[in-house]
Amino acid sequence: MKTAAPLKKLGLFASFAIYIPAAILMYVMTTYLIPYLSKTTGQETILFWFIVAGLGIFTPLILTGILILKSEGYKLNLVTIKERLRFRKLKNTDVLWAIGGLVAVGILSAVIMKVMEFVSGEFDHTPPFMAFEPLNAGRYWLLLVWAPYWVLNILGEEFLWRGVMLPRQEVAFGKYTWMIHGLGWGIFHIAFGWQLLVTLIPLIFIQSYVVQKTKNSWTGVIMHGGLNGPSFIAISLGLI
Numbered sequence: 001m002k003t004a005a006p007l008k009k010l011g012l013f014a015s016f017a018i019y020i021p022a023a024i025l026m027y028v029m030t031t032y033l034i035p036y037l038s039k040t041t042g043q044e045t046i047l048f049w050f051i052v053a054g055l056g057i058f059t060p061l062i063l064t065g066i067l068i069l070k071s072e073g074y075k076l077n078l079v080t081i082k083e084r085l086r087f088r089k090l091k092n093t094d095v096l097w098a099i100g101g102l103v104a105v106g107i108l109s110a111v112i113m114k115v116m117e118f119v120s121g122e123f124d125h126t127p128p129f130m131a132f133e134p135l136n137a138g139r140y141w142l143l144l145v146w147a148p149y150w151v152l153n154i155l156g157e158e159f160l161w162r163g164v165m166l167p168r169q170e171v172a173f174g175k176y177t178w179m180i181h182g183l184g185w186g187i188f189h190i191a192f193g194w195q196l197l198v199t200l201i202p203l204i205f206i207q208s209y210v211v212q213k214t215k216n217s218w219t220g221v222i223m224h225g226g227l228n229g230p231s232f233i234a235i236s237l238g239l240i
Contacts, residue, residue: 008072010168012180018165019184022061027191029056034129046132047142050149058149058156065160085163086217094214098222101210105227108202116198125195134238146232154225161185162211162220170212178208203227 029052037052038045066076074080081087117123124131135142161181170177182205189197189204203223211220 007168007171009172010165011172015165015169015172015180015184016187018064018160019187022057022064023188023190025060026057026188029053030127030129030191044132045129047145049129050142050145054149054152058152061156061160062152065164068160068164084167085159086167086215087163088216088218090216090218094216094219095222097210097214098219098226101206101219102223102226105202105206105223108206109199112199112201116195123195125193125199127192127196132236135236143236146236150225150229150232153228154221157185158217158220158224162217166208166211166217178205178212181212182208 030049033056034045034048034052037043037048069076069080069084072084074084113125116125132142161184166177166181169181173180185208186197186200186204189200192200207220207223210223211217
């Protein structure tokens with residue numbers, strides 16, 4: 001097994017040959033399959049977002065990452081996870097970068113939302129397939145469906161985007177990698193609609209920069225999971 005061989009660069013064409021099909025998959029699933037399943041069963045769309053996204057979008061991202069690693073000659077073991085995918089022990093500086101990045105994302109996203117509301121008036125930036133009312137006594141079971149989805153969401157994206165692709169993109173783009181990487185990650189989310197996509201700009205680029213800066217994929221997990229998880233719980237409980 002290879003552990004120290006130089007990584008081959010992942011250039012612009014190869015990068016977007018992964019980002020664009022993933023974006024198309026997301027668009028098809030959210031535009032056609034989720035509404036169809038919701039209409040057919042009478043269940044709310046958020047349930048099928050959890051199921052379809054977890055199994056039909058983020059699981060394929062994980063499988064894609066594994067196939068890429070295999071093509072490079074790696075086995076999925078602890079050495080690969082630590083050295084190739086850069087899921088390394090967190091240093092204090094890594095944690096500070098992740099927390100600082102998360103705070104910056106929160107502030108900038110809030111400012112963007114306020115500016116958009118000032119310019120356009122009140123608007124709902126939640127995509128239709130993610131819309132739901134705060135949970136009540138008869139719907140808390142949705143949290144049991146959300147939990148594995150959340151794991152697959154964070155694992156799928158951080159494994160492929162930050163673990164597999166980012167190190168090879170750094171070989172191709174150097175210090176500007178976070179810009180290319182952020183652009184591709186944004187394209188993946190295009191099915192979310194422009195309103196939510198605009199508010200995601202700080203996360204998309206700041207997280208890409210932080211992971212590149214720290215060379216530790218766990219910082220991406222902290223930022224991505226730290227934003228998605230608590231925010232969903234707060235919304236589902238009607239706290240925000």
